[in-house]
Amino acid sequence: MARAGGAGERLTLAAAELADEIGFDRLTVSAVARRLGVKDPSLYAHIENARELKARVALLALEELADRAAAALAGRAGRDALVAFADAYRGYAKQHPGRYAASRYELDPQTAAASAGPRHSEMTRAILRGYDLPEPDQTDAVRFLGGAFHGFVSLELSGSFRHTPREADASWAWVLDTLDFALRKHPARTA
Amino acid sequence: MARAGGAGERLTLAAAELADEIGFDRLTVSAVARRLGVKDPSLYAHIENARELKARVALLALEELADRAAAALAGRAGRDALVAFADAYRGYAKQHPGRYAASRYELDPQTAAASAGPRHSEMTRAILRGYDLPEPDQTDAVRFLGGAFHGFVSLELSGSFRHTPREADASWAWVLDTLDFALRKHPARTA
DNA sequence: ATGATTTGCCTAATTATATTAGGACGGATT
DNA sequence: AATCCGTCCTAATATAATTAGGCAAATCAT
Numbered sequence: 001m002a003r004a005g006g007a008g009e010r011l012t013l014a015a016a017e018l019a020d021e022i023g024f025d026r027l028t029v030s031a032v033a034r035r036l037g038v039k040d041p042s043l044y045a046h047i048e049n050a051r052e053l054k055a056r057v058a059l060l061a062l063e064e065l066a067d068r069a070a071a072a073l074a075g076r077a078g079r080d081a082l083v084a085f086a087d088a089y090r091g092y093a094k095q096h097p098g099r100y101a102a103s104r105y106e107l108d109p110q111t112a113a114a115s116a117g118p119r120h121s122e123m124t125r126a127i128l129r130g131y132d133l134p135e136p137d138q139t140d141a142v143r144f145l146g147g148a149f150h151g152f153v154s155l156e157l158s159g160s161f162r163h164t165p166r167e168a169d170a171s172w173a174w175v176l177d178t179l180d181f182a183l184r185k186h187p188a189r190t191a
Numbered sequence: 192m193a194r195a196g197g198a199g200e201r202l203t204l205a206a207a208e209l210a211d212e213i214g215f216d217r218l219t220v221s222a223v224a225r226r227l228g229v230k231d232p233s234l235y236a237h238i239e240n241a242r243e244l245k246a247r248v249a250l251l252a253l254e255e256l257a258d259r260a261a262a263a264l265a266g267r268a269g270r271d272a273l274v275a276f277a278d279a280y281r282g283y284a285k286q287h288p289g290r291y292a293a294s295r296y297e298l299d300p301q302t303a304a305a306s307a308g309p310r311h312s313e314m315t316r317a318i319l320r321g322y323d324l325p326e327p328d329q330t331d332a333v334r335f336l337g338g339a340f341h342g343f344v345s346l347e348l349s350g351s352f353r354h355t356p357r358e359a360d361a362s363w364a365w366v367l368d369t370l371d372f373a374l375r376k377h378p379a380r381t382a
Numbered sequence: 383a384t385g386a387t388t389t390g391c392c393t394a395a396t397t398a399t400a401t402t403a404g405g406a407c408g409g410a411t412t
Numbered sequence: 413a414a415t416c417c418g419t420c421c422t423a424a425t426a427t428a429a430t431t432a433g434g435c436a437a438a439t440c441a442t
Contacts, residue, residue, distance in 0.1 A: 030428050042391050050429065106349055139357045140365035143343065151342025152334065158297055166330045174331035182373035221399055233420050241400065
């Protein structure tokens, strides 16, 4: 449905920008129409419904995020790869909070499978190659890393860290250091 | 505003149950009114607006979660405490997905400060007593654990793990084991 | 060129939700 | 009995989602 370069793309872009400005949860068809200077119903020539609008932003975010992560990973391995990947992730979330939130929007299975979502776990697996983990530990580690990155970024974005003086950057470095250590030294369990 | 045992409580309960059933993001004043068998405007005698309705559910969730976590922590220390706490957290999320989502709802600073939110970080700090971490590592570790727990649960709930056969329970156990190891063996950096 | 098609919009209208204003009603209080 | 208070209601407005049906400029095919 989304033809590259077409009006559908402009629509998605406008929605993504809007999401970054007002928050993904407040993204509405009306608001996007307003921003584009057209009437609400006009958008239905390009999207099925509000859900698709959100899904489009989600897909865009997943791709952009995957692209950045891939670039960060290029030529790196081990700890370097881990840090670069994680930083790309966190950097994107801070720069595009609305899009980042969108990337967690629940897509229907088919759409999700065709999205850049799988690339994310593949890249995480690629990072783990530098840590020599046997299956199923590797799968557990993929989930661990994905959860740790997302959880930290999510808490930081929601302001959970503002109550304590400690710099989020410093904690982030500590976390990455700890993750690297854990993956490097933790004995495989293969349970 | 919320008087214990009053109608306000029933309202909050109804909203929480509804959130668990249809998802926190779909919680509306209308839906709650419908469930209570009253007209929409009637609810405004009890709440300020839709935002307060959500905030009420968030506060309830934070309290219930803190209570469970506290119970899980009672009499435990070290690894046992870590696992019990984490399981309480994950168990609540699976049992009450709507409430759990509500617990991440952004409250205004004052409300957040008066909520059970602080208890959560205090309890996490309590767990870390068993790991002998100096500040500011302890603060970093609190953020690490909070993020890791939330991130994993969040990904699991959103179905991110369904694509891979590996049991979520097994990965969870691996994660907790790894966290315990990292906190126990990781040299303090105090950076 | 030119009629057919496509594309992108629009107006009108419906439904659901959020919210305000103002009033009715029963029980509790003085 | 006069007054409050808590709870609910009807009426009304604004915003958002969405459908139906129509208009015009751009594009294509012949």
